[in-house]
Amino acid sequence: MNERITERGIVCPREELNIERTLKCGQLFRFFNNADGTYSVASGNKTCKLYYDGDNTVIETDEPEYFARYFDFETDYSRIMAELSEFGELREALACGGGLRILRQQPFEATVSFIISANNNIKRIQGIIERICARFGGESGIAPFPSREELSTLSVEDFSALGCGFRDRYLYNTVPLLTREYLDAIENMPQEFAKKELCKLMGIGPKVAECILLFAYKKTASYPVDTWIFKAGKTAELDTPEKVHEYYSRRYGENAGYAQQYVFYYNQQRIGG
DNA sequence: CTCCAGGTTCTCG
């Protein structure tokens, strides 16, 4: 869109990238509040720093091309919002969601992270992930996310000791299967086929699969139904997560994933504090 | 103390 690559990284109008809205809606877990009010974000072995400079948002990084893709600058969010605005029930969520962007995260990191996310809360998820990264990382700074090979060296007991809880065996069983070939193949599969494929892995059910498809592969027809989205969408008719998913993913079509994030963020802010 | 968190797996009728 209107972003530009500069000496220090990427700069774009503030309304095109709202830092808090993009980072605090549970799509990524490795972001950090810095003492000076800026935010740091880690993705794989890369990092960037975000802050506002007047009317602009600045993404400070040595890897501008990587983070331009990561922050999804190829998508025109004004068009998405315009298309979604025809759905009356989204009015308030859209009004509160300007500048929220869906990230293109690394598939391996996203898959591991969302397996950990099951029946868990964001704060604890972040703690577990940081302990996992620290185990393989250096002494100072933000540790890179470990590779499949590194994580495959851990035992069930290791995952448990890192605080993974009952997800320890999920990770132990599934991590070794997440090869580059496997993850690349998912990229090229149609939505429903990819979802079915991911659900074969231990620790991945429908919700986690859709999070992976949406937040790593940007398959935007995904509509992950978690406890928040279910609470927001349930009616006398739509009384199960499956029915809520069926109804809204059909209703929003290819924009379902965007709608889901606006609704999630809005409800998280309003109810969850 | 109980309840819940970006759910999935296991068990049983």
Next chain:
DNA sequence: CGAGAACCTGGA
């Protein structure tokens, strides 16, 4: 196949 219970853990 569908419904219910069980599940690590830490904060409210």
